[in-house]
Amino acid sequence: MAEQVTVALDAMGGDNAPEEIVKGAVAAARENPELNIHLIGTEDVVRKLLEASDYPKDRITLIPSTEVISTDENPTMAIRRKRNSSIVIGMKEVHTGEADCFVSAGNSGAVLVGGQVVVGKIRGIDRPPFAPIIPTAAGPVLLLDSGANMDAKPEWLVQWAQIGSIYMKNQLGIKNPRVAIVNVGAEDDKGNALVKATFPMLKECPDINFTGSIEARDIPKGTADVIVCDAFVGNVILKMYEGTASMLLHEIKGVLMSSVRTKIGAALIAGPLKKTLKKFSAKEYGGAPLLGCRGLVVKVHGNATQAEISHALKQCITFKREDINQKIVEGLHLNETKPQAERG
Amino acid sequence: MAEQVTVALDAMGGDNAPEEIVKGAVAAARENPELNIHLIGTEDVVRKLLEASDYPKDRITLIPSTEVISTDENPTMAIRRKRNSSIVIGMKEVHTGEADCFVSAGNSGAVLVGGQVVVGKIRGIDRPPFAPIIPTAAGPVLLLDSGANMDAKPEWLVQWAQIGSIYMKNQLGIKNPRVAIVNVGAEDDKGNALVKATFPMLKECPDINFTGSIEARDIPKGTADVIVCDAFVGNVILKMYEGTASMLLHEIKGVLMSSVRTKIGAALIAGPLKKTLKKFSAKEYGGAPLLGCRGLVVKVHGNATQAEISHALKQCITFKREDINQKIVEGLHLNETKPQAERG
Numbered sequence: 001m002a003e004q005v006t007v008a009l010d011a012m013g014g015d016n017a018p019e020e021i022v023k024g025a026v027a028a029a030r031e032n033p034e035l036n037i038h039l040i041g042t043e044d045v046v047r048k049l050l051e052a053s054d055y056p057k058d059r060i061t062l063i064p065s066t067e068v069i070s071t072d073e074n075p076t077m078a079i080r081r082k083r084n085s086s087i088v089i090g091m092k093e094v095h096t097g098e099a100d101c102f103v104s105a106g107n108s109g110a111v112l113v114g115g116q117v118v119v120g121k122i123r124g125i126d127r128p129p130f131a132p133i134i135p136t137a138a139g140p141v142l143l144l145d146s147g148a149n150m151d152a153k154p155e156w157l158v159q160w161a162q163i164g165s166i167y168m169k170n171q172l173g174i175k176n177p178r179v180a181i182v183n184v185g186a187e188d189d190k191g192n193a194l195v196k197a198t199f200p201m202l203k204e205c206p207d208i209n210f211t212g213s214i215e216a217r218d219i220p221k222g223t224a225d226v227i228v229c230d231a232f233v234g235n236v237i238l239k240m241y242e243g244t245a246s247m248l249l250h251e252i253k254g255v256l257m258s259s260v261r262t263k264i265g266a267a268l269i270a271g272p273l274k275k276t277l278k279k280f281s282a283k284e285y286g287g288a289p290l291l292g293c294r295g296l297v298v299k300v301h302g303n304a305t306q307a308e309i310s311h312a313l314k315q316c317i318t319f320k321r322e323d324i325n326q327k328i329v330e331g332l333h334l335n336e337t338k339p340q341a342e343r344g
Numbered sequence: 345m346a347e348q349v350t351v352a353l354d355a356m357g358g359d360n361a362p363e364e365i366v367k368g369a370v371a372a373a374r375e376n377p378e379l380n381i382h383l384i385g386t387e388d389v390v391r392k393l394l395e396a397s398d399y400p401k402d403r404i405t406l407i408p409s410t411e412v413i414s415t416d417e418n419p420t421m422a423i424r425r426k427r428n429s430s431i432v433i434g435m436k437e438v439h440t441g442e443a444d445c446f447v448s449a450g451n452s453g454a455v456l457v458g459g460q461v462v463v464g465k466i467r468g469i470d471r472p473p474f475a476p477i478i479p480t481a482a483g484p485v486l487l488l489d490s491g492a493n494m495d496a497k498p499e500w501l502v503q504w505a506q507i508g509s510i511y512m513k514n515q516l517g518i519k520n521p522r523v524a525i526v527n528v529g530a531e532d533d534k535g536n537a538l539v540k541a542t543f544p545m546l547k548e549c550p551d552i553n554f555t556g557s558i559e560a561r562d563i564p565k566g567t568a569d570v571i572v573c574d575a576f577v578g579n580v581i582l583k584m585y586e587g588t589a590s591m592l593l594h595e596i597k598g599v600l601m602s603s604v605r606t607k608i609g610a611a612l613i614a615g616p617l618k619k620t621l622k623k624f625s626a627k628e629y630g631g632a633p634l635l636g637c638r639g640l641v642v643k644v645h646g647n648a649t650q651a652e653i654s655h656a657l658k659q660c661i662t663f664k665r666e667d668i669n670q671k672i673v674e675g676l677h678l679n680e681t682k683p684q685a686e687r688g
Binding site: 136137147150151182184191192193195215216217218219220221230231232233235236237238239240241242243244245246247248249250251252254255256258259261262264265266267268269272273276277 | 480481491494495526528535536537539559560561562563564565574575576577579580581582583584585586587588589590591592593594595596598599600602603605606608609610611612613616617620621
């Protein structure tokens with residue numbers, strides 16, 4: 001029998017909570033016998049949804065929460081004050097070891113702050129980055145940091161390159177992942193102060209397959225497997241990618257619907273087009289992990305439906321099975337690190 | 345008779361030099377009787393190209409240059425050492441007033457360095473930004489800085505917002521242009537250190553129509569007319585936009601060509617699709633001006649063909665006719681500025 005994995009799942013986070021969260025939990029639990037879910041949410045609402053479905057009662061446990069952190073709340077205040085929220089309760093479970101992982105489609109800032117102060121970082125990790133998969137023409141690419149640390153330091157980017165390599169190797173099975181740093185040109189002397197300071201450090205880092213700079217133009221082509229940058233730049237990359245694709249597809253749809261002639265054309269290409277575009281959906285990769293925390297904290301898109309929740313839960317199974325946090329500790333030699341208090 | 349405009353044109357810069365540059369010069373001079381072109385390049389080569397065409401001899405003058413700055417040269421060294429290059433000769437002409445504007449499809453870095461040290465800045469302008477037009481679903485948008493100043497200061501971004509507003513109003517005729525700063529969220533307290541410091545300054549700047557933050561996701565929609573950010577972020581935006589569009593269109597083309605059925609579909613939609621996509625071509629807007637220099641310095645795409653060169657030359661006509669530099673001096677109250685030496 002496979003090793004059991006316990007995931008604390010925020011039933012109250014995201015636009016489609018709690019309905020889609022509960023559905024995703026039930027589907028994932030049915031498909032994965034090693035999965036135990038602590039479903040955290042407003043008791044009567046979640047119970048009703050659970051009871052309306054045929055769920056594995058021994059592996060989905062309802063944990064009542066009495067507060068909800070909404071998306072527009074100040075994250076730091078919310079985490080500090082709403083101790084009975086689904087996010088704080090779930091994160092505490094990971095902190096104490098009652099759960100291995102935490103998954104939420106709720107307030108990103110609260111997931112970030114909570115990951116750092118409630119779940120806690122792996123000792124020796126400076127700043128956990130958000131690390132979503134972005135689908136490219138050549139397959140999945142890990143972009144970190146995409147939202148956690150706006151004004152980053154060179155040594156953080158080096159850690160992210162190491163962590164990202166370990167994640168891509170073990171979570172997605174990519175051998176010797178190519179690591180690149182986002183830059184404005186291919187030459188070694190290009191960049192802003194952060195990139196210029198980080199570049200030589202990455203070049204000398206022995207544990208990674210550093211391939212140099214990547215220009216934003218090449219990111220959608222998938223010419224690297226792990227891409228590092230500060231969270232401001234990462235956020236811009238992620239959202240330009242989404243925004244450009246969404247705008248262009250909207251324009252093309254407009255063309256296809258513009259006349260009888262183009263509608264016939266559309267009918268002829270619709271099937272293969274959908275199939276091709278499907279490979280650019282991030283859904284099947286689950287959510288964005290906040291890597292470097294104890295256990296695993298996963299932030300799923302706010303508009304997630306049951307499929308994405310279900311994929312995020314499977315992501316947790318792989319993460320635990322492959323013992324990725326232990327590999328991070330070993331790979332970054334963190335057990336040899338001085339205690340936190342002695343570090344700058 | 346319209347006011348005459350003299351443009352120093354680098355005949356030797358870019359992938360298609362000098363053929364396409366000369367063709368663009370001839371076409372623009374024929375169409376615009378107020379245009380005088382100083383075509384700077386290797387004498388015999390350019391003369392042969394000119395003589396093979398029917399060009400207005402009184403308004404295109406060949407200025408011989410004996411050196412060429414290639415795209416892979418170190419810009420600072422090249423500008424310092426190659427005094428007889430087409431770039432340095434052309435820029436000197438703007439500095440001395442022999443020419444009003446300078447246009448080049450050559451080495452971007454050399455155009456930037458030369459713009460600052462050979463052409464010279466308008467007194468009181470801190471750092472000229474590269475300001476290309478990006479075409480969006482809602483029309484042209486000015487993105488500055490897109491390549492000149494990697495590690496920017498808040499006061500530079502404020503100047504860019506002011507300069508960009510004046511440019512969009514007078515060059516493109518956009519009334520009361522909406523100014524936005526690139527950010528990672530809509531809330532006022534979001535951002536990195538630069539954005540957090542700049543935001544309140546933009547809010548208090550009286551000369552601009554500041555509409556707040558813009559997330560990268562909304563840039564392709566065209567929800568602002570003038571977008572400010574540091575040059576690292578601007579470069580990432582520009583190249584993600586190009587790269588995502590190019591990758592997606594490549595994928596879609598692959599689908600259209602994949603079977604007999606889809607080829608028939610493609611034939612039915614090709615015309616209207618091309619028409620729609622054409623509005624996303626930046627070509628007709630000319631090149632990226634380095635705003636805030638004396639005269640006007642325009643950097644055209646390295647792969648520019650005659651059409652883009654011709655558009656860039658027309659851009660110079662409008663810039664001079666609308667007296668945009670004088671409007672910048674007045675709008676930013678630069679005539680009231682202390683002499684350069686007394687400034688920090």
